[in-house]
Amino acid sequence: MSVTSRQSDFRPDDNAAPMALAEARRRIVDSIRPVQETERVALPQALHRVLAEPVVAGVDVPSAANSSMDGYGYPAASVPQADARLAIIGQSLAGHPFEGHVGPGECVRITTGAVVPPGVDTVVMQENTRLEHDTLVLESPAAPGANIRLAGEDLSRGDVVLPAGSFIRPADIAVLASVGAAEVSVVRRPRVAFFSTGDELRPIDGPLAPGEIYDSNRYGLAAQLDSLGMTGVDLGAVGDTPEALADAFDRAADCDAVITSGGVSVGSADFVVDVLGEKGTIDFWRVAIKPGKPLAFGTVGGARFFGLPGNPVSTAVTFIQLVRPALVQLAGGVPAAPTRLTLPTTTALTKRPGREHFLRARMDFTSASPRVTAIDHQGSGVMRSMSRADAFIVLSADSADVPAGALVTVEPFAQPVWGLAAF
CATH class of the missing domain: 2.170.190.11 (Molybdopterin biosynthesis moea protein, domain 3.)
Structure with missing residues (x-):
């Protein structure tokens, strides 16, 4: 992937209005140029890869009536x-x-x-x-x-079996096998560097001193990247100094994307945005969502950069809402639009207009009437709320308090991430 990097004159302005989530997602995805390198792989190794070329049937399926x-x-x-x-x-x-x-x-x-x-x-x-x-x-x-x-009832000779840009699922493996596609051309897996920032972070296999915390965000990011089939490049925990951050950016610059957690606010020890401004470009900073408002997007070297907030839930929410669709685009796939449904909330929800809220929640389809219940602790530092949840309750930016029993928008965690490529 090739991205022209230049020094940015962007500097964070805490008084500037945050960008709406839909606009931020559109700008990010539209700016991503997919990886161009391809490789041939045997069909059994093609699962969860993205087709670089369409596969055309060389036989009728079935071959005879x-x-x-x-x-x-x-x-x-x-x-x-x-x-x-x-x-x-x-x-x-x-x-x-x-x-x-x-x-x-x-x-x-x-x-x-x-x-x-x-x-x-x-x-x-x-x-x-x-x-x-x-x-x-x-x-x-x-x-x-x-x-x-009839012969050719499923596929006829010359039909496109799967178009380029298709994310290969188990059923796709079977249909490709039905036309004898022993090998397919797929897009190279994107290389995504990631690191956490903060002097308080410690490895998870040692003791903690007062004021220290385990570096959980980096493990969460690694798991997210693995679930998407990306090649993660773990650069560890980086200290809160401009020199340490500059060195980490230099080591990450030959990757396709770089993700950091922490250091993108305007505190005295938050240097990510400043260092990025010297090393690359910043397209925008801050998104009108809760949790996850401080988010930086830009470039560093030949990579797209995503600076996520340091609170664990904020890191998870911004990855799901903004980074994940961008990485699907980077991998040559089609980002799926969020799947949402409407359910009544079992409890009243408190909200002030201004930002789009993502409340962690659990859906209940076992009762006579399906419903959704918000997790009792919604703090952005309480990662247990993500672990216990199976969906977000999504409250629009202009909405206010919601009474119990009202219908709310629900975005399940289990939903398509890779959309269908156009034939």
């Missing part, structure tokens, strides 16, 4: 009424087709997936027949053409 169930195949024109009697002249099994021709007054036993022999245009379920020695009695004839899957 076949039966959709176990029964008997015959020419419908020779069966004028119920209780018609047909001579059984052979059988067509999956992988072992009947090689003769089936004429009027004749039939063959046929199994699911078996090739339909010449002369056969209808298959009757075996449950609607009875046998009398070598004769089949049709107790309930099938409609002409019934129970036959």
Whole structure:
């Protein structure tokens, strides 16, 4: 990926109005140029990769007309009424087709997936027949053409199986295998550098001194990147000095993206935005959401930069809402629009107009009426609220207090991240 970097004249202005979330997401995604490098991989290794080129069917699927169930195949024109009697002249099994021709007054036993022999245009379920020695009695004839899957019914030779930009799911592996695609061309996995900032951060395998905390954000970011199939480059915890941050940016500059947590506010020890202004560019700073208002987006070296706030929930929310769709775009995929539904809230919700709120919540579909309940502690430093939740309650920027029982917008955690590429 190539991004031109230059020194920025941007400086944070705490009095400037934060950008609306939808506008920030649009600007970020629209500015991302996908990774261009590609590689060929064997089909079993293509799961959760992004297609770089469309896959075109070289065969018909199915390759020949076949039966959709176990029964008997015959020419419908020779069966004028119920209780018609047909001579059984052979059988067509999956992988072992009947090689003769089936004429009027004749039939063959046929199994699911078996090739339909010449002369056969209808298959009757075996449950609607009875046998009398070598004769089949049709107790309930099938409609002409019934129970036959035509050649090319799923895919025809020359059809686009999957377009470029498709995120390959398990079902896609199966359909690619059905056309004999032993290898596919995929986009190189983006390399994403990440680090935490703060003198108070300590490794998770040691003791804590007063005022110190474990570096949880970096582990959360690593897990998020792994779930997206990115190649994470862990640069560790970086101290709160301009020199340490400048060194970290230099080490990250050859990656496709850089993500930091902490140091993007306007405190006396928050140097990320200042150092980035010297090393690269800043497109905007601060988004009108809660939690997660202080967020910086720009470039450093050849990479897109995402400076996330340091509070754990703020880090998680801004990653999901802004970084994740950008990384999908970076990987050559199509970011899926957020999937949302409407449910009644079981409790009253307190809010002042101004910012879009993301309250951690649990959905309940076990009761007679589906509903949603906000987690009892919504502090941006309480990561347990994310761990206990399975959805966000999303309150618009202009909304105020919400009474119990009112309908609210709910964004489940489990939802599509990769959208469908256009054919």
